[in-house]
Amino acid sequence: MISYSLKGQSALVTGANSGIGEAIAIGLGEAGANVVVNYVVDPEAAEKVAEKIKAFGSKAMIAQADVSNETEVKSMFQKMYSEFGTIDILVNNAGLQRDAHFHEMTIDQWNKVISVNLTGQFLCAREAIIEMLRRGRVPERSMACGKIICMSSVHEIIPWAGHVNYASSKGAIRMFMQSLAQEYGDRGIRVNSICPGAIQTPINKAAWSTPQALASLMTLIPYNRIGQPQDIANLAVFLASDASDYITGASMFIDGGMTVFEGFAEGG
Template sequence: MDRTLTGKTAFVSGSGQNIGRGVAVRLAQLGANVVVNGSSNTQACEGTATAVRAHGVEAMVAMGDMSNAQDVERITKAALAQFGAIDILVNNAARRPHKPFLEMSDDDWNGVVDVALTGSFRTARAFLPGMVEQGWGRIINFAGMKAIKGYYEGAPISAAKHGVWGLTKALSTEFASKGITANAISPGQIAKDGGDTQDPKRVGSIPAGFMGTSEDIAAAVGYLASPEARFVTGQMIAVNGGETT
């Protein structure tokens, strides 16, 4: 695999397992150092960091809740102190609780929006100055097929992810002239680490005939983070086996 990201550093939120872990490892394979983040499972994040280091790059574990302003400030400052700049920002952390809309409290709503949308705003605000200074950067946010369609009993998920899509488009226009791209990935049905990609309850709606894996999403992130994607910005890439077109 080409080491096209050698010398770059990536921050991947929610990277202890599943999609986030796959993204962190793929970026390491491409030569990037990685800041691994999780909110509570330190052991899982340390496991991701070990997998990252196996590719001959540096890894830093930065635990903290992306919905908490103080945590995000602490994490981002520590990452910048360690690496000087973050070149690639991947906002993957999310919460996906299910509850009927009329039973939803303010805390239910804010808990989702603060992680996915406000957390993405805070990390971008922290790392963009360094990207602007060096004239190069990649911001990759996550939407989600069900969130974009409308999440049943998941109004805050859909609202937050639509907000992330709006934030992505705004950043793409404002910072394109600075050598910085901002894009979103909308995953379809993705099996968990080691999960069955042929789950009969789920594959019937997927034209490809199988569920995706973390590696499928990581491959798309690897492309968007690469120098080859310099002319791709403000886009949402759906990785879903043809389930939506």
């Protein structure tokens, strides 16, 4: 029987007090994992997520850290190890946008997006891999030594005018993820990316909060609905579980068909 259970495993999800990260943290908890709910602001929202995880009988703790700050990331992982002992699953979810036309983009807008969306994934993955290598495989818990899931986007392959900093960060995540999968595959660490299309969360409220915006968005989505955080959580649980044990180095697009370019259905 294929196992989606994460019983006894320890997971850390960055940016887990909102949107996609929240749904993933709850999904991992529902599948049996003990979960660290990382947040940077709004501990009350993080606490609510932790309570939902505990309702499934899993352990949960909240941990404040700006993922782009090396000292804060290191102390978050230490806090996790003192509560849960180790890490089996890292979900590098935290991310943000600072949109501007390229010729008007400030160095602060550029640096903020690169430091959270790319350097943040580096800092967290490095800590997780150090611990996974130290500990090695625990076959009673999982076939893999560790699982790292990188949150990318359809914009790792779809160019995005007005969002050059964001698209650059997600394009970089593809090589980050694949190079890690190549470097650590023989030690049993699986590394994959999730590439969502349009998911209904606060990050893209402008794209779905009016009927006109939503109608325009639908012209990009063959399946004709906006994605929900739960859609992404379902894939994250699969990628964290032994059901996906032969998947590593993959960018998994989950986008209602956005990457089949609906604009070409009657054009081109």
